[in-house]
Amino acid sequence: MAERGAATRALLAIARDVTDDHELARLICRAFVDGLGVDGAALSLLTASVARHTLHATDATAQVLEELQFTLNEGACIEAATTGIPVFAADLGHGGEAARWPVFAAAVLEQTDVRAVFALPLQWGSTNLGVLDLYRRVPVGLGDEQRRDALAAADTAALMMLTLRTDPDTLITPAVRDGRHGSWLEPVVASRAEVHQATGMVMAQLELDAADALARIRAHAFANQRLLIEVARDVVARNLDFTDQDDVADETM
């Protein structure tokens, strides 16, 4: 594994006892600000179907950036959310990336002292878990190492948001807080093809979206004290079918 950057390390230090997405968003924003040396951050939910909603902004300036984008319906964060590709705009005053959203860039320069914005989509496949906006008051981009760190950290943050979203309610128990189930979904497990394939199969079995299908698989793993990857393999091998699993499924609702 490549050496972890400061932002990724800061995220990994977040304890697993968070159960509220606003609190998790606050901790994630803090980790990015500290780890990447940016001036502020905001994390918003931003999808086509769900109302736009800022979970956390580190300061008033970060809040203004979010509101401007929502109002103008353009900007780094909107682009990152719709394309799924991170945006790094090192200088809003000098064309480049910012030329794609001239109205947003002009409004930011007029209303704030922000000069650089970076937007990172937090996603798991097609599941959009939020967009993280970072800003700097100086027109300075992220270096190669910082960029790599930002992407690894965005991936880690997305898995944290996904963990929270797919945690079965009944399992936020002292056992979780004690660390017996105490980990965030890890890239090394969550990126396995079997997990994705099993998710797709359960989506078809129960007519669910990807996050809810993963929630069922995780619930089954927790309830049966098995590893996520083992349960996923059973689903892919067709040894486990969730259409027969009403009892387990009910526990997760």
Next chain:
Amino acid sequence: MNQPSGSREQLLARAFVSLADTLVDDYDVIELLTRLVDYSVGLLAADAGGIMLADPHGLLQVVATSNENARLIELMQLQNDQGPCLDCFHGGAPVNVADLVEAADQWPRFVAAAMHRPVFRAVHALPLRLRGQAIGALNLWHHQPNSMPAQDLAIGQALADVATIAIMQERAIRRGEVLNEQLQAALTSRVIIEQAKGLLAQHARLSMDQAFESMRRYARSHNQRLADVARGLTERALHPDAIVTP
């Protein structure tokens, strides 16, 4: 892939033209890499092939394989955290194994796992490199012990270089940046494609290979990107019956 007729030079030329043809503005990187694996297998008389890419954590992910067996043996290396393809990536240099049985000392856990149900005996791993940095590997597998001639390895490396260009995009290379964002986009596509494979496999009782092939066929015949077809399935904008009904 069916092996087209013609001399190898013709086949090679055809492969590059077809790949270049795919490198248009809005190409689908997973489809291109899958096609590239198929060409490499056909041109270099391998039995199977695969491409692995490094994610931002530095973990390798299998993004394209010519069949399920190739995917499984690539996963075996990742699970055991050792193997020729990992060494190729970490060292940024080709790793050629003429007979896996004789390489047990080098990668004991991987070779033991691979020989448990022996499918492949030889592998040639070629790095995907950009300005000295490895971003992944192209791996060619043989059922029987095999040592590929230097000329074949050179062709394999050329195909691996095309894969690198496909991922990084000409635009990014011209700007002189190694764009991890492009890698990220390819890896995200892969997650969606795996989910869509599962959805389709469940719906129509297909194997994962068959599900993948149906999606590719549908994407080609409807002139759509593979990733968009997969996204359509996972977001329920596209009904699985549309894919599997001929």
